[in-house]
Each structure stands twice: as C-alpha cells, then as structure tokens.
Amino acid sequence: MNKWFKSGTPWIWMTGGAVSISLIMVIGLFILIGWRGLSFFWPATVYEFDMVDKQGNHMNVIGEIYDTEIVQKQQLIEAGITGLEDKGDTLERYLIKIGNREYVDLDFQWILETVITEKHIPDNIVVLERTKNGNFYGYIKAIQENGVALTLTQTELETELASRLSITQALKDKEHALLKGDIGRINFDLEKIRLKKRKLDLDGLLTTEKITDFENQSQLLRDEYLSLETQLFDYRKQALRDSVVITDMTGRDVVMPIATVLDFYLPNKMSFIEKVGHWFHQTGKFVSDDPREANTEGGVFPAIFGTVFMVMLMAVIVTPFGVVAAIYLHEYAPKNNLTKFIRIAVINLAGVPSIVYGVFGLGFFVYIVGGSIDQLLYPEALPSPTFGSPGVLWSALTLAILTLPVVIVSTEEGLSRIPSALREGSLALGATKSETLWRIIVPMASPAIMTGLILAVARAAGEVAPLMLVGVVKMAPTLPVDGNFPYLHLERKFMHLGFHIYDVGFQSPNVEAARPLVYATSFLLVTVIIGLNLAAIAIRNNLREKYRSLEH
Incomplete structure (x- = not known):
C-alpha cells in the first residue's frame, strides 16, 4: 500500500475523479438552466x-x-x-x-x-400574445371589420383570425421597414445637413449661397418625408381596420385591435407535433425579436448582436497589443529588474476588480479621449457628445485592457516552449531577427496566442460591471450597425446579454414573469460563449496542425 501511494497513482485517480465530478456538475447546471429556460416556450395547458x-x-x-x-x-x-x-x-x-x-x-x-x-x-380557450400588457386568455367571440362583426362559425373564427393576423403583420412589417429604411435615412441626412451647416458657421465659412443650398437639400428631403409619412399613415390605418372580440374569465367582451396582437394559439387543442412546432417557433422569436415590456417580453436579438459584436471588436483590439507586448518582453527586453517589475505588474493586473477597469474606461476613454475627439472632429455636434459618451468602442477598449494580461501571459508561455535551436538555425541561415520572429516563432506560437484569445473571450463575454459604466444600456434604440454611412457606428450604446440578465432578474417590476427569461437568457449567453470558444478552438487546432512540422 505504501509503495502504491508513493507511485502517485492515488493522486492521479483523485485528480481524475475531481475533474470528472466538476465536469458533471457543470454539465448538470447547464442542462438545468436550459430546461428551466427553454421549457418556458412550451405551450402549457x-x-x-x-x-x-x-x-x-x-x-x-x-x-x-x-x-x-x-x-x-x-x-x-x-x-x-x-x-x-x-x-x-x-x-x-x-x-x-x-x-x-x-x-x-x-x-x-x-x-x-x-x-x-x-x-x-x-378546447376553445385562446392565448393571445400582444405587443403590450402580456398574454390575454379567453374565448374568441367575433371578428370585426371597421366595427362590424362578421358572421362566422367557431372554426371559421379561428381561421379568419389567423388570416387577418398575417395580413396585419405584413402591414406592420412594411411600416417597420419604412421607419427603419427611407424615413430613418431622411432623418439621418437632415441631421447631417444641420451639422454641416453648423460647422461652417463655427468656422466662419457659412455664406448665403451655402445657406440656400442647405435649405434646398432639406426641403427636398422634407417633401420626400411627407410623401412617405402619408404612406406610413395609410399602413397604420389599414392595420387598425380589423379587431377581435374576446370573452374573458369574467364574461366581459373585450374588443382588441388585431394590430396589437402578435400571435395566437389554442394550446388545449394542439397535438404533440403541433406543440413541438410551436416551441421551435417561440424559441426562434426569442432569439430574433426585439425586447418589449421593460425586457420582460419579446426577444433578445439586440443583446445577442451587441454581445457578439463587442467581443469580436475586443478580440481585434487585444490580440495585436497582447502579442506585441509578449514578443517584446520575451524576445527583446533585457533580463533586468525593470523587466521583472513589468511582468509582475502584468500578472497583478489580472487580479484587479473589473469595476475598477470600468471606472478607468469611463474617466480615460470616455471623458478624456472621447471628449478630445469631440472637440477636434465633431465641434458642430456639441454640447451633444458623439464619442464623449459611453459606447461600444469604449466598452471594447476597456475589456481589451482587462483581458490583456491573459493574452500576454499565454503568448509568453507559447514563445518560451519554442526551442532556441530554431532561432539559432534561422539566424545561421541568414535570416534577420524580425524575419525569424514573423516567419517561424510567431506561427509556432499561434496556438498559444489563440489559447489566450479563448480565455480573453470567455472572460469578456461574461463581464457586466465595467460595461454598465462604459456603454451597455437597458434598451438601445438602434444597433451599432445599420445602412447609414459609415455603417459601423462605434459611438453608439448597445445591449448585452449579461446586463439583460441582471436587468430582468433584479430590476424587473414583474419578478414571476421575468424568472423564466432569466434562465433562457443565461442559457443563451453560455451558448454564445461556448460558440465563440469552439470557433477559436477550431482555429487553434488548425494552426497547431499546420505548424506541427516546424516543431520537428
């Protein structure tokens, strides 16, 4: 027995068992969160x-x-x-x-x-999903067109409601496309004209001819806006034509415009296959729709987009800085006390609370850098800030600094594993030190760089505290990407899945209604992080196989 303990075999089994138990607990927790969240979309009796x-x-x-x-x-x-x-x-x-x-x-x-x-x-109880005030439960009594009830049987009522709901949804889609498309473009162009005019006025270059030209451009846009506004009001008028009469649990008949109804279903009449189809439909809407009702209803698409966009932007920023810093420390920096101090400082930076990075990002990036950019490049927009307010760029930079130590340490470890004989052989064949670095050393260290990036992405995607100070909001009116030049609007605020979980779980006025969404959003956030990590792992494995021959 003593010999067995000295061999180290028990410790190997204990380590393997602890890892297995931890893995089972993590997977179990993931399954529990997924079950509690995704079961919310099943049509309950x-x-x-x-x-x-x-x-x-x-x-x-x-x-x-x-x-x-x-x-x-x-x-x-x-x-x-x-x-x-x-x-x-x-x-x-x-x-x-x-x-x-x-x-x-x-x-x-x-x-x-x-x-x-x-x-x-x-069997004939209907559940109406609405744009506001949550679900409505009752019995379909009639369908009205311009206030006049149609003569229909119960089965025909359900079919007619589905038909008119699809027509109304098509009109609302046209209205939404008009608001986000041409009307949004006109408002954007009018604001650009206003800013150009004010900039010329500040520079003392605003002439009568320029004023006339700006007025003509604005008038053309206003005329186009009036034409589109007539079309918009026509869509709204058509959408408000139909309504449905629902008898609620008190026996009262409630007249509800179909324009306020997003979807309806009769859960007690559904077969198992129909319920499965409805579950997939509701899950898809949760992923693709915008939030409603103070984030307690609707979907989380803006939060998904904001999380992925911010993390990818952070990865683009942190990777070159981290790699260059690691190369300097390992390949160029002299082995003295200053270098040791820098390494200690880098390691200690990984232990700084994330909220401290948020305060630094707010003070330095937002107020100093962003405020200076506004003074230099956007004086015509002041006092309304452009880059001098929290936005997705400052969030990405703040998280880049937060995760920079991880990338530096991981890259340095990868560089230290490369045999010195490779460096010496390359230099002996006439290559310069920079050529040796970029053609041999960095490619061989690329799997370690990707490992650092994976760890950085995993941490950055789950951070919330610093983002609350430098860019994330409860509800963002627009995405950081749209069809207006320059298409990428890095100064805009954005939504984030982590903050969405905090807001719905702890700031919601309706805790019971919000609880399943907390589980569903948590499951989605973990899924997004796993997806980003798997993509990075696949790239790392590909690089490892590609440069494996250099190791031999």
Missing part, C-alpha cells in the same frame, strides 16, 4: 377554474398553472384563512398565470385548493 370565495360568490379564473406548492394548514390558519378545520394537515395551492393585466391587479394569483369547486380544460 390553460385551465378554467370554478371557485367560491369566502362570501359564497361564484367566480371563474382562466390561466396556466405556473407553480404549485404544499403549505401547512396551521400556517394558513395563522394567516387568517378560515374554514379549514375539517381539512388535512397540508393543503395544495396553485400559482396561476392569468394575464389580462389591464383588467386585473396582478397577472399571477395564488389559489388554494379549498376554494376550487371544479377545474376544466376547454
């Missing part, structure tokens, strides 16, 4: 509860069973609930998602099993 309150009044509640819990009878009695003397020691209560926010105080309600007289699963 909608129930109708017949209930009797304390006064003996009958009422109905329609909604999904969101959660259940077992409570002690004594706990309920102490809370002031009466009539439980003949009940068991424990009772079940349901958390019902009833929606219809504009007609009820809360869209989630706890219901004790003792007040429920009957529970139904009607």
Whole structure:
C-alpha cells in the first residue's frame, strides 16, 4: 500500500475523479438552466377554474398553472384563512398565470385548493400574445371589420383570425421597414445637413449661397418625408381596420385591435407535433425579436448582436497589443529588474476588480479621449457628445485592457516552449531577427496566442460591471450597425446579454414573469460563449496542425 501511494497513482485517480465530478456538475447546471429556460416556450395547458370565495360568490379564473406548492394548514390558519378545520394537515395551492393585466391587479394569483369547486380544460380557450400588457386568455367571440362583426362559425373564427393576423403583420412589417429604411435615412441626412451647416458657421465659412443650398437639400428631403409619412399613415390605418372580440374569465367582451396582437394559439387543442412546432417557433422569436415590456417580453436579438459584436471588436483590439507586448518582453527586453517589475505588474493586473477597469474606461476613454475627439472632429455636434459618451468602442477598449494580461501571459508561455535551436538555425541561415520572429516563432506560437484569445473571450463575454459604466444600456434604440454611412457606428450604446440578465432578474417590476427569461437568457449567453470558444478552438487546432512540422 505504501509503495502504491508513493507511485502517485492515488493522486492521479483523485485528480481524475475531481475533474470528472466538476465536469458533471457543470454539465448538470447547464442542462438545468436550459430546461428551466427553454421549457418556458412550451405551450402549457390553460385551465378554467370554478371557485367560491369566502362570501359564497361564484367566480371563474382562466390561466396556466405556473407553480404549485404544499403549505401547512396551521400556517394558513395563522394567516387568517378560515374554514379549514375539517381539512388535512397540508393543503395544495396553485400559482396561476392569468394575464389580462389591464383588467386585473396582478397577472399571477395564488389559489388554494379549498376554494376550487371544479377545474376544466376547454378546447376553445385562446392565448393571445400582444405587443403590450402580456398574454390575454379567453374565448374568441367575433371578428370585426371597421366595427362590424362578421358572421362566422367557431372554426371559421379561428381561421379568419389567423388570416387577418398575417395580413396585419405584413402591414406592420412594411411600416417597420419604412421607419427603419427611407424615413430613418431622411432623418439621418437632415441631421447631417444641420451639422454641416453648423460647422461652417463655427468656422466662419457659412455664406448665403451655402445657406440656400442647405435649405434646398432639406426641403427636398422634407417633401420626400411627407410623401412617405402619408404612406406610413395609410399602413397604420389599414392595420387598425380589423379587431377581435374576446370573452374573458369574467364574461366581459373585450374588443382588441388585431394590430396589437402578435400571435395566437389554442394550446388545449394542439397535438404533440403541433406543440413541438410551436416551441421551435417561440424559441426562434426569442432569439430574433426585439425586447418589449421593460425586457420582460419579446426577444433578445439586440443583446445577442451587441454581445457578439463587442467581443469580436475586443478580440481585434487585444490580440495585436497582447502579442506585441509578449514578443517584446520575451524576445527583446533585457533580463533586468525593470523587466521583472513589468511582468509582475502584468500578472497583478489580472487580479484587479473589473469595476475598477470600468471606472478607468469611463474617466480615460470616455471623458478624456472621447471628449478630445469631440472637440477636434465633431465641434458642430456639441454640447451633444458623439464619442464623449459611453459606447461600444469604449466598452471594447476597456475589456481589451482587462483581458490583456491573459493574452500576454499565454503568448509568453507559447514563445518560451519554442526551442532556441530554431532561432539559432534561422539566424545561421541568414535570416534577420524580425524575419525569424514573423516567419517561424510567431506561427509556432499561434496556438498559444489563440489559447489566450479563448480565455480573453470567455472572460469578456461574461463581464457586466465595467460595461454598465462604459456603454451597455437597458434598451438601445438602434444597433451599432445599420445602412447609414459609415455603417459601423462605434459611438453608439448597445445591449448585452449579461446586463439583460441582471436587468430582468433584479430590476424587473414583474419578478414571476421575468424568472423564466432569466434562465433562457443565461442559457443563451453560455451558448454564445461556448460558440465563440469552439470557433477559436477550431482555429487553434488548425494552426497547431499546420505548424506541427516546424516543431520537428
């Protein structure tokens, strides 16, 4: 036994077991987050509860069973609930998602099993997904065109609602394309003309001819805008033509414009295949749509785009700086106390709290560098800042500094593993030191460079605290990329999946509704990080195979 311990075999098994347990825990956590998040998009059964309150009044509640819990009878009695003397020691209560926010105080309600007289699963209950106020549960009663109800059977009502909803969605898509396209371009061009005019005025070069020319250009754009505005109002008028009448759980008929409806489905009539198709449809909308309702509804596409764009921009910035710094420290810097101090400083930088980098980025990049750029290049836009306010460029630079030590250390380790005989052989054959570096040393060290980049991307994609100071916002009106020159707008603020999780999970006015979105967004963020890492790992493996022959 003593010989076995001395051989080191137990420690190998213990290390392997610890790694296996850690891997299983990570995978289990990932699966749990994915299950809790992605199950939110499954069409849940909608129930109708017949209930009797304390006064003996009958009422109905329609909604999904969101959660259940077992409570002690004594706990309920102490809370002031009466009539439980003949009940068991424990009772079940349901958390019902009833929606219809504009007609009820809360869209989630706890219901004790003792007040429920009957529970139904009607086939014709419809769930309406709306642009605001969340879901609406009820029964389709009629479809109106210009306020006049159409004569249709129940089956025809569902078919007609689907048809008119698709027509309305097409009109809304045209309206959105017009606002983001031509109308957005006109507003952008008008602002450019205003800034050009003000710049000439500040330089003392604004003449009467220039003023006339600017006015003519602006007038042409305004005339085009008026024409497009007429078209826009026509789309909106057509979209508001149709409405649907829904009977809610109180028996009240609610007239709802179809323009406010995004989607509808009858979950209790769906087959398993239809539910699977609906799940994929809802998951796709979550990934591709914009957020709504203070980020508690809709999708997260702007946050996905902002996260990936910022991380890629950070990678483009940090890689050359980190590689050049590592090459200097390893290949050129003299072996003295100053070099040792620099290496110690680089290692210590990795331990600085990320919020400190955020404060540095806000003070140096945003206020000093960005403010100076505004003074030099964009004086006509002042006092409104262009680069002198938080934006995606400053976020990328801040995270580049944050992850720079990782890239430097990883690259230095890769350089140190390259045999000195290769350097000496290259120099002996007549190559210069710079040629040896860029043709032999750097290619061989490229897998280590990619390893540093992988670690940098993994850390940067999950950082939130510094980004809150230098660019990330709850809701960004536009993406950093659009069709207006220069197409890449690095001065704009952006959305981020990490901040979206924080905002929805801790700043949401409706915690119960937001909880599944926290899991779904967390799962998506981990997936994005894994995707970026896998892409970098594939590139690293390709480089490793490409330059493997040089090692021999």
